[in-house]
Amino acid sequence: MAELAGVSLATASRALAGRDGVSDKVAEHVRQVANQLGYVANMHARTLAGGSTSTVGLIVHEIGDPYFSEIASGVIRVAGERDLMVQICHSGRDPEKEFRQIQTIIAHRAGIIIVAGSGYCDPRLQARSKAALSAFQASGGRVSVIGRHHLTADAVLPDNEAAGRSAAEHLLSLGHRRIAVVSGPDSLTTVEDRLAGIAGAIQRGGLTWSDIPVIPTHFTRDSGLLATEQILRDHPETTAIIALTDAMAIGVLSALRAHGIAVPDQISVVGLDDVSVAADLAPSLTTVRLPMAAMGELALAMALKPPSQRPRRKSTGHQLVVRDSTGPVPAGLSPGPAPVDRARVSGASAGGR
Structure with missing residues (x-):
């Protein structure tokens, strides 16, 4: 984000935090670039870069649907084994609401984000979510998805x-x-x-x-x-x-x-x-x-692995x-x-x- 804004990391950090030492013009420019990217300051960025975190953000379309509750159970099981806390959000299949939830999860210092549920046939509907998740990964966060075609991340792909x-x-x-x-x-x-x-x-x-x-x-x-x-x-x-x-x-x-x-x-x-x-x-x-519960387990297990050069893809049976x-x-x-x-x-x- 700092590179795209044409400023140093320190200047970008001060601008987003509202601290002194940055002109109003530069601060506004940095905020505009951050908004375009869907970037939200992550207070745990340093911790994430070191590979440790305590919170997993899970976004599902509808938590009352047994499909998603079983996926969530798989995520929670693996999280419990790793002493991680799971924060669950439900988007109601609304791309804009999903984007806002991604921003909120990042702001709440999650180290891992899992997005579960069908993607959209029109990739433009999830372009903002894609940008936000890419920025999150660039800051050291981990991302995996379930059933998504157009998001750049490790993916579990149901058959x-x-x-x-x-x-x-x-x-x-x-x-x-x-x-x-x-x-x-x-x-x-x-x-x-x-x-x-x-x-x-x-x-x-x-x-x-x-x-x-x-x-x-x-x-x-x-x-x-x-x-x-x-x-x-x-x-x-x-x-x-x-x-x-x-x-x-x-x-x-x-x-x-x-x-x-x-x-x-x-x-x-x-x-x-x-x-x-x-x-x-x-x-x-x-x-x-x-295998819905297994899909949730696999999604978190993938996110806990060190990042790879290319996103990993795992098909289910x-x-x-x-x-x-x-x-x-x-x-x-x-x-x-x-x-x-x-x-x-x-x-x-x-x-x-």
Whole structure:
């Protein structure tokens, strides 16, 4: 930051701290450059440069979502082993709020920042966060991310595309052709990736992706319920529903139960993530497991390592977990408009990749 402002480190430090010895004109210039970079003075910069810290800042999209609470549990477990404190913030999938939280965490002297949750398809939406995190790393801080495509940091990358593909292949292998998808906000890379996996499987199965109803909504139980109401109203021929998250799948099951629709005898349901309650639902939820707690553990473990020349990338595994919410196409119903090449969807129950 000092280099970009054209001043010494000492002058930049005095300007940002509001101390004497810097002209008003220079101080204002330094503050403008710092604001453009998203830079916030870190009181523990010297400690960080030495590699020791006591606070981890964790930013998640929605702490009430089981996906993020399980990630947080993994971060907290590793932090506890290292005598670190975890400060958790929730951004609500608002890029501007996320940027402000990054600034606040830095100002609160955190030594490590972990940003968990989908990135944005438009990299401009997280440009300020990217600049702030880069400045933080330049000052000696450590950063890792989970599920982010455009942030320059060590990254844990969930197998979102493969998970979507596995969910669709499972339904195709059961003979389903009339499949609907409860999707999420199209601004998120997680949605883009999971839909890409589903679309690829659908097309390889001999169906046309444009014929598949895709209902965009939010990653919540209530949104899944409302999307299912729309599917039942507008696409009554549907025999299977894929929800992009288990939270939405819970809403799907609730809506079907309210309408007296038997699962899976009339409609099969698949989720993604395998949150802890998925096995305890009635019927238990078929889903694709992502190792959420392990993702949190790995993200903090990566941040605790010495920085590397290039950001490290770690992909997760995935596993299709077949439970009671999926079954064959109901007897007597037409499977759909096109045959499926079974050979091309073989191995649908395979887990890792």
